[in-house]
Amino acid sequence: MHILLRGREIANIKQLDVYEAHGGFAGLKVSLAMKPAEVIDVVKASGLRGRGGAGFPTGVKWSFIPQHEPIKYVTVNADESETGTFKDREIMEENPYQLIEGSLICAYAIQAKAVYIYLRGEFWDIGDQLDACIEALREKGYVGKNIMGSGYDCEVYTHLGAGAYICGEESALLNSLEGYLGQPRVRPPFPAQKGGGLYKEATVVNNVETLANVPFILTEGAEVFKAIGTEQSAGNKVYCVSGHVKKPGNYELPMNTTFRELLYEHAGGPLHEDRAFKAMLPSGGSGPIVPLTDEVLDTPMSYEDAEKIGTIIGSASIIIMDETVDMTWVASKVTKFFKHESCGKCTPCREGTYWLDKVIDRILDGRGSPDDVKRIADVAENMAGTTLCALGDFAANPIIHTIRHFPDDFAQHVQAQG
Amino acid sequence: MSDTVKINIDGTDYEVAAGSNLVDAAKWHAGNDIPVFCYHPKMDPVGMCRMCLVELGTPARDRATGDIVLNDDGSPQIRYFPKLQTACTTTVSDGMHIKTNTQQVIDARNDVLEFLLSSHPLDCPICDKGGECPLQNLTMRHGPQASRMYFEDKQLLEKHYPLGDLIFLDQERCIQCARCVRFQDEIVGDDVLAFHERGRRLQIITNSDPGFDTYFSGNTTDICPVGALTTADFRFGARPWELTDVPSISPWDAAGENITLSMRLDRDFGGKALIKRVMPRQNELVNEIWISDKTRFGHHFTRSDDRLVTAQIRTGDALRESNWDSAVSEIAQILRDAGGDVAAIAGSGMSNEDLWELRRLMEGLGSSRLGAWPPTHGGAEAVAEVGVGFGTNLGQLGKGDAILVIACDLEEEVPIWRLRLKQAQDRGAYLVVANARDTRLEDFAVQGARNDRVVEGDAVRYGAGEAVGVMRDLKKSHKKIAERLSKAENLVIVAGAEGLTLAGSRALAQAARNFLAESGHAGTRNSGLLSPLPGANGMGLHYLGFRPDASLDIAASPPKVLLVAQAELFDDDPAARAWLSQVETVIYANFFDDGISEFADFVLPLQTFAERDGSFVNGERRVQRFTLAQGPVGQALPAWKLFGSIRQEMGMSHLKPSAAAVMLEISKNVSVFEGMRYKALAQVKRQFPDVGGRDQYYGGTAYTNTGGVGIQIPAIADDDKKLKPVDLAESDDVVAADGEVLIMPIMRLYNRQRNFRPSLLLEPRILAPYAIIHPADAQALGIIQGDVIDISAGDSIIRARASVSDEIAAGVVALPRHMTDAAAPMSICSGAISRVAQAVASAD
Amino acid sequence: MAIIGNPKYEARIDHHLAKYETKRSAVMPLLYIAQEEYGWVNPEGIEEVAQILNLDPTQVKSIAGFYTMYSERPKGEYWLQVCTDLPCALKGADDFHAWLKEELGVEEGGTSADGMFTVEHVMCLAACDKAPMLQCNFHYVENLDQNKMRDLLAKWRQEAAGASNGHR
Ligand SMILES: Cc1cc2nc3c(=O)[nH]c(=O)nc-3n(C[C@H](O)[C@H](O)[C@H](O)COP(=O)(O)O)c2cc1C
Numbered sequence A: 001m002h003i004l005l006r007g008r009e010i011a012n013i014k015q016l017d018v019y020e021a022h023g024g025f026a027g028l029k030v031s032l033a034m035k036p037a038e039v040i041d042v043v044k045a046s047g048l049r050g051r052g053g054a055g056f057p058t059g060v061k062w063s064f065i066p067q068h069e070p071i072k073y074v075t076v077n078a079d080e081s082e083t084g085t086f087k088d089r090e091i092m093e094e095n096p097y098q099l100i101e102g103s104l105i106c107a108y109a110i111q112a113k114a115v116y117i118y119l120r121g122e123f124w125d126i127g128d129q130l131d132a133c134i135e136a137l138r139e140k141g142y143v144g145k146n147i148m149g150s151g152y153d154c155e156v157y158t159h160l161g162a163g164a165y166i167c168g169e170e171s172a173l174l175n176s177l178e179g180y181l182g183q184p185r186v187r188p189p190f191p192a193q194k195g196g197g198l199y200k201e202a203t204v205v206n207n208v209e210t211l212a213n214v215p216f217i218l219t220e221g222a223e224v225f226k227a228i229g230t231e232q233s234a235g236n237k238v239y240c241v242s243g244h245v246k247k248p249g250n251y252e253l254p255m256n257t258t259f260r261e262l263l264y265e266h267a268g269g270p271l272h273e274d275r276a277f278k279a280m281l282p283s284g285g286s287g288p289i290v291p292l293t294d295e296v297l298d299t300p301m302s303y304e305d306a307e308k309i310g311t312i313i314g315s316a317s318i319i320i321m322d323e324t325v326d327m328t329w330v331a332s333k334v335t336k337f338f339k340h341e342s343c344g345k346c347t348p349c350r351e352g353t354y355w356l357d358k359v360i361d362r363i364l365d366g367r368g369s370p371d372d373v374k375r376i377a378d379v380a381e382n383m384a385g386t387t388l389c390a391l392g393d394f395a396a397n398p399i400i401h402t403i404r405h406f407p408d409d410f411a412q413h414v415q416a417q418g
Numbered sequence B: 001m002s003d004t005v006k007i008n009i010d011g012t013d014y015e016v017a018a019g020s021n022l023v024d025a026a027k028w029h030a031g032n033d034i035p036v037f038c039y040h041p042k043m044d045p046v047g048m049c050r051m052c053l054v055e056l057g058t059p060a061r062d063r064a065t066g067d068i069v070l071n072d073d074g075s076p077q078i079r080y081f082p083k084l085q086t087a088c089t090t091t092v093s094d095g096m097h098i099k100t101n102t103q104q105v106i107d108a109r110n111d112v113l114e115f116l117l118s119s120h121p122l123d124c125p126i127c128d129k130g131g132e133c134p135l136q137n138l139t140m141r142h143g144p145q146a147s148r149m150y151f152e153d154k155q156l157l158e159k160h161y162p163l164g165d166l167i168f169l170d171q172e173r174c175i176q177c178a179r180c181v182r183f184q185d186e187i188v189g190d191d192v193l194a195f196h197e198r199g200r201r202l203q204i205i206t207n208s209d210p211g212f213d214t215y216f217s218g219n220t221t222d223i224c225p226v227g228a229l230t231t232a233d234f235r236f237g238a239r240p241w242e243l244t245d246v247p248s249i250s251p252w253d254a255a256g257e258n259i260t261l262s263m264r265l266d267r268d269f270g271g272k273a274l275i276k277r278v279m280p281r282q283n284e285l286v287n288e289i290w291i292s293d294k295t296r297f298g299h300h301f302t303r304s305d306d307r308l309v310t311a312q313i314r315t316g317d318a319l320r321e322s323n324w325d326s327a328v329s330e331i332a333q334i335l336r337d338a339g340g341d342v343a344a345i346a347g348s349g350m351s352n353e354d355l356w357e358l359r360r361l362m363e364g365l366g367s368s369r370l371g372a373w374p375p376t377h378g379g380a381e382a383v384a385e386v387g388v389g390f391g392t393n394l395g396q397l398g399k400g401d402a403i404l405v406i407a408c409d410l411e412e413e414v415p416i417w418r419l420r421l422k423q424a425q426d427r428g429a430y431l432v433v434a435n436a437r438d439t440r441l442e443d444f445a446v447q448g449a450r451n452d453r454v455v456e457g458d459a460v461r462y463g464a465g466e467a468v469g470v471m472r473d474l475k476k477s478h479k480k481i482a483e484r485l486s487k488a489e490n491l492v493i494v495a496g497a498e499g500l501t502l503a504g505s506r507a508l509a510q511a512a513r514n515f516l517a518e519s520g521h522a523g524t525r526n527s528g529l530l531s532p533l534p535g536a537n538g539m540g541l542h543y544l545g546f547r548p549d550a551s552l553d554i555a556a557s558p559p560k561v562l563l564v565a566q567a568e569l570f571d572d573d574p575a576a577r578a579w580l581s582q583v584e585t586v587i588y589a590n591f592f593d594d595g596i597s598e599f600a601d602f603v604l605p606l607q608t609f610a611e612r613d614g615s616f617v618n619g620e621r622r623v624q625r626f627t628l629a630q631g632p633v634g635q636a637l638p639a640w641k642l643f644g645s646i647r648q649e650m651g652m653s654h655l656k657p658s659a660a661a662v663m664l665e666i667s668k669n670v671s672v673f674e675g676m677r678y679k680a681l682a683q684v685k686r687q688f689p690d691v692g693g694r695d696q697y698y699g700g701t702a703y704t705n706t707g708g709v710g711i712q713i714p715a716i717a718d719d720d721k722k723l724k725p726v727d728l729a730e731s732d733d734v735v736a737a738d739g740e741v742l743i744m745p746i747m748r749l750y751n752r753q754r755n756f757r758p759s760l761l762l763e764p765r766i767l768a769p770y771a772i773i774h775p776a777d778a779q780a781l782g783i784i785q786g787d788v789i790d791i792s793a794g795d796s797i798i799r800a801r802a803s804v805s806d807e808i809a810a811g812v813v814a815l816p817r818h819m820t821d822a823a824a825p826m827s828i829c830s831g832a833i834s835r836v837a838q839a840v841a842s843a844d
Numbered sequence C: 001m002a003i004i005g006n007p008k009y010e011a012r013i014d015h016h017l018a019k020y021e022t023k024r025s026a027v028m029p030l031l032y033i034a035q036e037e038y039g040w041v042n043p044e045g046i047e048e049v050a051q052i053l054n055l056d057p058t059q060v061k062s063i064a065g066f067y068t069m070y071s072e073r074p075k076g077e078y079w080l081q082v083c084t085d086l087p088c089a090l091k092g093a094d095d096f097h098a099w100l101k102e103e104l105g106v107e108e109g110g111t112s113a114d115g116m117f118t119v120e121h122v123m124c125l126a127a128c129d130k131a132p133m134l135q136c137n138f139h140y141v142e143n144l145d146q147n148k149m150r151d152l153l154a155k156w157r158q159e160a161a162g163a164s165n166g167h168r
């Protein structure tokens, strides 16, 4: 059953009349009949956790918004820039109204003045489509003044980024939306607090997938949602599979599904039958890499189970590598990503990503020494935990974990230098 | 809520001010210098450099009850953050514990330094900051022993990137702390610096036109924690450790910025001590740690080749070089013969000591004609009466307070006041700017004038010359504004003289005085009147009995013998030639000859502020000392010594041995100076924020104040708060004659005054002569933008380019003074405009 | 032309200015408009955006420099951004990128001699299941191989020879 990727079942659900015919805006209608605080309670009870990476309980986040503040905002994080992630894109391309409906429910629950959808700049065409959707909704009274006759007013806008992964980090996103450099802010104050959000007002920042779950929760009830998945990871999750599998793509599955089921039953197994899986990055470039052992394959893809195997689910961008892949090269690829995306604001990340890249290049070139491997492990350790935002930690992960799990891949490049 | 909280630093409890920043609190109370690069106590924390990481814990609270969890021994249980936290972004809270000396913290500091050094050039021996560089110091203390970064991996970047004509950036040295960017944005309000690109390519740029070009740009080089920003003035000029720091006071304006002159013996200066650079000296009450670029880069006049160096005496048509002995004895003779028909005009840059000796000389001769020059501003009397209350600190103005700035352009007249008042506005003070034209400060009083900055303020525009009426009738004509001003907790009024005559500016100051008296603000701390009196010692002139009206009176009925000291009559007064020709003997003492030598019988060289001791009274009535720093030029003497010698020659008194001795006498004879001996003036208490000292995290060593913070003279209202309104001084409205317009002189910070022109760096920045003319007037006279026009009024004809703009009213021409060699009118007057030549099509 | 006073952009500029609480927020959409008008974010564009938003040009330049989708140098008619990030690279994107550069005779970030194509590699574009792929003037082209790419290049060349392109 699809909650999110409904475009796969219902043709043309991206048209408003089709969406309405299939229960569209029932969730918003239910919500508008409730008190805002009751809506938050339902979302809390559902156990929905943020799909943007950190997995923070969504209802709890909404409840942090100080109700007495006169101005509040919702910003939808549609920056989707994590290496290997492409789920929000499909939701917005194929099922855009559901995202907007979810955003409006959130907006009503916190009594927001407006919703800003922050799209990564490359989602230019999606932005155009969403703008058209918003216009269609305005005409039908779902957006703007007196939504569905409830007396509640709310505007929805899109905003295009322009090529900066860091703008997915919520405070950098807010800076970018305000026309400043997309660099993270000092916290506290947090976005949910006065002074920390958009235009210094209390603001909810939620991922696209998170919000797209919300209409279902309101129509079907929290219990139905909670019953899906595991104890701590309720609901379905869209897993983005890429790399060496036969059928890469998005798969929406309950969060108690195992990696084995995803990779073999849905994604069709190894791309090349004769090559074994070697390693997996389950959360794009930012999470710890794991060797694809049987133990790992049999682990359910939930927040808590991923932790048990030393990694994270994060945004569930699952990159699969077979035995032909050199992990030193992987470390270099991912490091280049973070070097390119480091915003430059804080020292360890700015200098560390640059330095790591230089040394890994040297190792890949065959000019490195075993000392260099130690050096990058050490530099990465020094970055971790000292940066202003999590990007610095993300950047340290690939180095630390590739070296930990695949020391031979590094040794082979530096042996000659020994 | 209590005013203090208890925090624990490395095991010791300290009682610190609630709401204070952890870095500041640790430094102030525990003497614990948490290392920082990006943090600066004058700016909002940004947590960028990560140098200040500490272990941070707070009392644990029970999730259910919210109560503090206790240990077995009854002490609160401290829950530490799993990661190190940046102290600079932490506000102290009760029960907070921090550890700054654990291995984890030591490692983190080491690591951050290693990261910074991984791309920083190791060129300390040739770096301008070498010796006073936080990065260098911290590396010595906390840094790695050797770099593990391969040398060839370092980025090669531009070493001499000009951000403007004044400031250069060494991109390799920049550590991206953003202090300069934030200074320009937060403190100055001119966001002309920014980062470009991102990650390791992040660089400081400016894309403004002209580039990094504000009146405060030099301050960025002080707060830059490495040698990335250097001034074109000091770059490669000397090594910081060769310099001797001498405390001084800015000679330029009423702010009285505290400065340090960094001196070095210089071969090109005959082996004598020479000013290598001018640095701010911390005085939180006056200039905090900032100075204007004029103060920083304007010092070259002190060693200009044009300085007067010998005493000259007229014989017949010619001046001949002489010596002090003959000059003094001849002057004494002339004064004796004058039969009391003598007068003196003293410039506003003269020290109290000079003024005292001059006054005594005149008194000895039986004359009370003591003129203050230039006779443009009549506000000193009112400032003495209701000037800002004792202990006022403009840095404390903020929410609930109000500021009215009327009839002046502070950016151009007293830039540091504009800086501090703009910041008061940032802190929430209500700012009203009233003038007859656009001025820079208005940008901070009008919502949307610049950026989306939220401002609390109003702008009042009036016709030229109407300032007195506006101030007097504010309650009627601008009811809402007047109400907000009256009801403010503190109210500072800055009243100038733009668009006014001398009498008009006096009346304006009185109207402001009445307003302050009625609102109950007079005589209270952080409230009162300021006036941008010209020069560094406008208030000193007043307290020592020199009056601008006396100057007008001297011009109207010239004496037989006139002593002109440190006043450029020719440069200032278009009528000077006419009335001076009626004076029998002119005795002229100054740094430069402004052309008066044509009339003078004696031309005598004086020492500038850099070569001697002395004191000034600033616009907040603070008496402040400056000290001998630079080697002498020629035979120049301090003015007090010249007048003292004449008195001695005439048998009036012995020459005092030193400026200190003169001040001692002043303190005994002039009641407002009671107790102000040099020693007392030189006292310094520890100031917050603690930016000097050995840690040097916040700037160069020269911030440290070793010269004293001065002593404020109480305002009359401080003792007598029940002031009655006074009737305003008579001041006729100036109206334009038939077919003429009103000529409204205005001031530019960078102009062609004698002592400014020699500034090597700033001279090219002086604008070509221009006059602002309203489009309607321009059209009527067939003038277009850029045309050459003549502006004539009385004895003055100024040739300038027309700048056509509706920022002034029709019927008014705003004419900057001191932009040409010819003197422009000193005060508002009627005059005529004529077109001389067509605009030359310019390249753009 | 210019963007200020250009009827082509008037409605869009107004729309963006109306969207936000502050003018400054509109700097990103307006930079796209400047880029559309001039083909790159040139000094004139920066000046105009600064003027519309009442910002110092330095601030606008700073924003243009931070984000990779604003080009501060002129580009070819077709700006081809090939994703070579890890997932695409696992599917041969690096080779595809190298081939494309050779095919067009350009260096990384360079523009073909005829001014038609600029080629550069970019980080993940959220199309990892459709590698190799690229973005041409901000529109996605996916599941590429050398044959498909040759056809596309030919088509674009033809297009350009006809009317001026309407891609941006
Ligand atoms: C460097 C960095 C990049 C991020 N990128 C994204 C992103 O592209 N999309 C997203 O939804 N969240 C991203 N996040 C997480 C957001 O900061 C934030 O936690 C999330 O939008 C919250 O929404 P959620 O609670 O619905 O997950 C990123 C975080 C970091 C530190």
Ligand code: SF4
Binding pocket: A166, A183, A184, A341, A342, A343, A344, A345, A346, A347, A349, A350, A387, A388, A389, A390, A391, A392, A393
């Ligand atoms: S960790 Fe990297 S991305 Fe995050 S603030 Fe620091 S420099 Fe910017």
Ligand code: FES
Binding pocket: B035, B036, B037, B038, B039, B046, B047, B048, B049, B050, B051, B052, B053, B086, B087, B088, B089
């Ligand atoms: S991060 Fe605290 S001083 Fe820079």
